[in-house]
Amino acid sequence: MRRYIFILILLIIGIGGYFYLIERHVEKSAPPETRGKSNIVLYFSSNDEEYLVPEFRQINLSRHIEGQILEVMEELIKGSTVQQPDNGKELVNVIPEGARVNGARLGEDGTLFLDFSKELKERHPGGSWAEMMTIYSIVDTIIKNFPDIEKVKILIEGKEIETLAGHIDTRLPLTENKDIVRIDNERKR
Amino acid sequence: MQKLFFLFLLILLQPLLSYAAGTDLKPSELKTIIIDPGHGGSDKGGEGSDGILEKDVALQISQSLKNKIIGRIKLNAVMTRDKDYDVPLEKRVTIANTSNGDLFISIHTGSAYSDEISGIWIYYMDYEAGGDEFGEIDTDDIEDEKKDVDMILKDMARSSYVNEGTRLSELFQKNLTDIIPDQKLILKPAPISILKDVNMPSVLIEVGNITNSEDVKRMMDKEYINKIADAILNSIKDYSRVNGRESLK
Numbered sequence: 001m002r003r004y005i006f007i008l009i010l011l012i013i014g015i016g017g018y019f020y021l022i023e024r025h026v027e028k029s030a031p032p033e034t035r036g037k038s039n040i041v042l043y044f045s046s047n048d049e050e051y052l053v054p055e056f057r058q059i060n061l062s063r064h065i066e067g068q069i070l071e072v073m074e075e076l077i078k079g080s081t082v083q084q085p086d087n088g089k090e091l092v093n094v095i096p097e098g099a100r101v102n103g104a105r106l107g108e109d110g111t112l113f114l115d116f117s118k119e120l121k122e123r124h125p126g127g128s129w130a131e132m133m134t135i136y137s138i139v140d141t142i143i144k145n146f147p148d149i150e151k152v153k154i155l156i157e158g159k160e161i162e163t164l165a166g167h168i169d170t171r172l173p174l175t176e177n178k179d180i181v182r183i184d185n186e187r188k189r
Numbered sequence: 190m191q192k193l194f195f196l197f198l199l200i201l202l203q204p205l206l207s208y209a210a211g212t213d214l215k216p217s218e219l220k221t222i223i224i225d226p227g228h229g230g231s232d233k234g235g236e237g238s239d240g241i242l243e244k245d246v247a248l249q250i251s252q253s254l255k256n257k258i259i260g261r262i263k264l265n266a267v268m269t270r271d272k273d274y275d276v277p278l279e280k281r282v283t284i285a286n287t288s289n290g291d292l293f294i295s296i297h298t299g300s301a302y303s304d305e306i307s308g309i310w311i312y313y314m315d316y317e318a319g320g321d322e323f324g325e326i327d328t329d330d331i332e333d334e335k336k337d338v339d340m341i342l343k344d345m346a347r348s349s350y351v352n353e354g355t356r357l358s359e360l361f362q363k364n365l366t367d368i369i370p371d372q373k374l375i376l377k378p379a380p381i382s383i384l385k386d387v388n389m390p391s392v393l394i395e396v397g398n399i400t401n402s403e404d405v406k407r408m409m410d411k412e413y414i415n416k417i418a419d420a421i422l423n424s425i426k427d428y429s430r431v432n433g434r435e436s437l438k
Contacts, residue, residue: 045302047303048306049301049302049303049306050375092302092303093302094302125235125300125301125302125400126234126235126236126243126300126399127235127297127298127299127300127301127310127395127398127399127400128297128299128310128312128379128381128393128395129299129301129310129377129379129395130299130300130301130302132379133302162278162382163278163382166227166228166232166234166278167297167379167381167382167383167393168379168380168381168382169380169381169382169385171382179378
């Protein structure tokens with residue numbers, strides 16, 4: 001009987017500990033919350049397609065980090081909704097039409113494996129800079145919203161790709177690229 | 190401790206090691222130029238609305254450039270493809286490295302999400318961006334130290350290629366401005382796979398946006414193709430003039 005009680009106590013401690021650790025991880029990684037909604041930042045292209053520009057949005061996020069990542073990526077795929085003061089246009093969405101995220105898996109070393117549908121590659125217009133914009137629109141959006149994630153590895157239909165459109169190396173996980181980002185008062189006209 | 194001393198010694202001996210590795214920081218005499226026409230075969234690259242393909246424009250300019258290099262400045266010119274067929278990036282790198290190229294010039298057209306975006310884009314290797322290729326140095330045994338030396342030597346060579354590639358890209362910008370002053374020119378660093386993998390200074394040029402109708406008109410004009418090839422040729426000539434070396438005619 002004592003043995004069963006001991007095993008039960010161990011189980012309770014184990015399960016409790018597991019949920020406690022998960023809860024801490026989510027709290028640490030999640031974007032800051034405001035009135036039930038969370039503030040997120042999304043990177044779209046400037047209208048001259050030379051830089052990424054941040055756009056802020058408030059959305060409801062689920063509790064677990066991998067779900068949150070999918071929700072943030074859904075917003076990125078929806079595209080820009082804010083008109084620019086200088087030309088009245090929205091920023092340019094650099095995720096090809098029809099592309100969606102199949103799944104996200106966070107590795108222990110802070111690398112996120114982000115799996116996209118084949119449209120991300122097949123419907124990409126090509127060109128080195130358009131490829132840069134697409135890749136870092138994804139990578140910078142993830143890293144800015146989830147500080148615990150240091151690198152992002154882009155996969156297509158579960159497989160590693162050499163490049164998205166023939167130029168930029170995606171064999172290795174990518175880190176944030178701050179040089180490609182301009183905020184409003186720094187942007188080139 | 191032993192490792193720290195070893196790394197410190199390496200830093201002190203950097204110029205000597207660079208020389209021993211055949212990676213002198215000054216550019217060597219030019220003998221062979223590698224021309225890399227982007228895409229090819231089943232990989233069409235970008236596609237214009239009227240059916241013009243990036244792979245065809247890239248090949249046409251590459252062939253014009255090759256003829257000028259051989260005919261006018263009497264250097265070797267090796268193309269990574271000379272017809273319309275598939276060549277994987279890895280194979281292009283092997284061709285460039287085994288041909289002992291001194292400069293690597295990759296020729297492409299650009300694309301944009303908006304059909305209003307026009308211009309010539311010149312890229313040099315971005316040393317900082319991209320993945321963490323070399324990883325961390327965290328072990329102490331001799332085998333790993335040997336690997337560390339290899340990595341440091343590779344890194345120094347790569348740093349030299351990046352500097353020289355950047356200089357070549359600036360010459361591209363200058364010469365293109367001289368020859369085609371009415372076209373918008375953009376010079377950017379980018380972690381382009383092939384620029385990183387070749388063992389020589391490298392530049393990638395996109396000669397116009399295939400998604401822009403005005404750029405497409407230009408790229409279908411033989412005179413424009415000729416001007417682009419002339420500007421690249423002049424950049425190679427200018428590159429060879431530095432550090433008191435004998436200039437190419």
